[in-house]
Amino acid sequence: MNPLTQSLISGLMSGAVYALLAVGLVLAFHTTRVVNLAHGESFAIGGLVAATLADAGLPAYVFAPVAIAASVLFLLAVERFLLRPRRSWPIGNLILVTLAAAFLTRGVLQLAMGVDPLSFPRMFTGAPFRIAGGVLPPQGLALIVIGVTTAVAVTLFLLFTPLGRKLRAVAENPDAAELLGVNVDRARSLAFGIAGALGGLSAVLLVPLVSVDYQAGLGMTLRGFIAAALGGMAPATVILAGLGLGLSEALVTNYAGALAQDPIVFIALIAVAVWQSRKIAFGGTGRA
């Protein structure tokens, strides 16, 4: 077995998840200007719901859609009941609202699902593929292919369809978009709904390979946000950033050990953040 190839393969798998999470975060960020710190909870909810239903003996074609629906409903609720009534609030306060929501969700998940890590059987089974000394299980291949394809599809939808353009108009200037007849509330719901679907999908694809517990959400939010920040918060580049983040994590793990992963990745992140913000003066206060 070739450890380098193996780490590249696992890097691509986690990279696909980061890309999905990052695209969802960016969608929500662009329509509301809020970094949704409860975003990763959609991953935890999706994974735990799927695991519970699978445990009850339901087949994959039932539990996977239900799990994704649960994630969608969660983020729709965050937007509808927590953020929408507070549209006029400063962004910093809204970020704190999403942080509080993340904590509450974690508490509810702990009560409802217990503290043990859960998992469920793979949907894609069969003999693993062997590529240049690395092993790729079919579920992993599905994760990479479906994950990246979905992320790219959402990006293309944003860039090239009329509805996607409306979403981006809301991002640029909500008031102007409203005047032009775009329903801003509906656009935000749509963005959060898609974000929830991506979070749920990433859980359904990834969790069979690992496991998930009630406190997985915040870590996922962070990874997604790092990919989003590295990609400059633009949907097309965050996919590459997500994949790059997954790959570099895997390479660091391969060469320097798993424990060096967080420090190195975050030092890189801080460096990128400093580099990206070099032209933004005063907390991004746009117009003087």
Added chain:
Amino acid sequence: MSRALSIGVAAVTAVLLGVAWLGWIPGVTSSTITATALRALALMGLNLIFGVVGMLAFGQAAFMALPAYFAGIMDRMGVPLLIALPLALTMVVLLARAVAEVLVRLPGVYLAVGTLGFGMVVEGLARAFPSWTGGASGLVFEHGRNFGTNVWCAIAVVSLAFGVGCYVWYVRGAVWRRLRAIRHDELAASVLGIDVHREKAKIFTIGSAYSAVGGLLLFHYVGVLIPEDAGVVRSLEQIGTLLLGGAGFLVGPIVGAFLVDWFFVISGYAARYELVIYGATFLLVVMYAPQGVSGLLLRPWKRLAGDKAEKAPVVEIRHSVAAVSSDSRVSGRPCLLLHNVTQSFGGVHALVDISLDVKAGEVFTLVGPNGAGKTTLFNIVSGVLRPTSGRTLLDGVDITDLPVHRRAALIGRSFQTPRLVPELSVLANVVLRVDQLSPKLSEQARQAIALEQLRMFELENLSYLSVAEVGLGQRKLIDIARAAVGNPPIVLLDEPAVGLTSAELMHLSEMIRKLKRQGCAVVIVEHNIEFVSNIADRGIVLDSGREIARGTVRDIMAEESVKAAYFGALS
């Protein structure tokens, strides 16, 4: 917050602590008081950084754990405790200073990620070197056991009281005003002359020092430190605790730490529900009581005591910064020069090859439709933007590369929508500018100068009102009076007449004439053509970043190209 109020609250806290120590509050013993007081001390640091200045610092737990790690590691290497403790603290404060240098330059969200990342790095390193840090099972501190429970309780309460004392002594007067100004609006703060990055770095360092002292003592008391204690979840829990107590209030950290610790003590039998109750409380507080428990408790009291506090008698000192420069100023001498200034944003040319000369004692106007580049020009003159090419000269000195806050003493600027700090009084908002111009004067002298400034512009009857009580038009006049403190050579007014009543318009004209008489060069951006033609001497017309006319106001208004570009819709 007024002094009497904070002293009163401190007294109440002391009484509560005494009652708690006597064991009269169920579940609270002297050992819980110790832990709570130390946690509150550490939280005071977060309160300074996040509550007072508003920086989204999401990694403060790391600054609690680091000094304990350093001290513990030195202890294992045989360094005596009395050397290890101060050395560990010094190292962490220096580290905080270095981290601050990088992080305070990051805009809001990136600061949050940077600090989160810092916490994760510390947690990750603690896991990665188990031979030094004890790894997941934790680093054990033996020395704490040498003291009895009551000694620890005394250490904790005295440290907390000392921390509160330092806070009350430091965060008042000019410092308080400055921090509120930064929190409210960093750009406006820097235009007033505040070095925003330096102030934020300073507060981040001081706040982290609080966290470090609190953490160092806490982990020596508790006896064990695990990597999670440095991590993100802990940091975010601290944010929740602080918000519950009331971010920005002196007593917020104490109330928050007490409530959370006490809650976890009494809910001990319901450990299963801890997280969900904590989360629900956090969410309810953030959404329905953003000022936390302290805010709710102090509101009725503040209404009684708050108004009087600001009206401290002001000693009349006939000292005026205004007198310093105006005598030496000769009207008609060139004051502000722009040489071939061009500003591009990516491929967009906001200004192309603009040259200007504004003389002392004249009113110069920038005319042009929206997007013509007028605000960009203001931003270049006040230093918010650095031009792509070209130079800015003030009284013959090249100021192109001077940062905003360092040229602020020479340039007063008012904004289209006035950027006063809402929670300060009108007078305090003006004192804020005096603070920057004459930092060496006493508080009373600075208040007197600010009052004099308001009197000069016939606004003194508004002095003790809070900004919220003042109408929009009057706020704009106050903003202008503030910009003119110290009679700077240049005053930039961005659409001063918009939204003013006719009485306020006359008041404004009178203010501008006064500035002119004092030898200021007044530069105005304004859409109210009637107002401009009456008040301005000369001007320049911009369209899409290019000059299309210049000369006396009468001449440029008559120009055909101006009519086409500017009044196109009318003619």
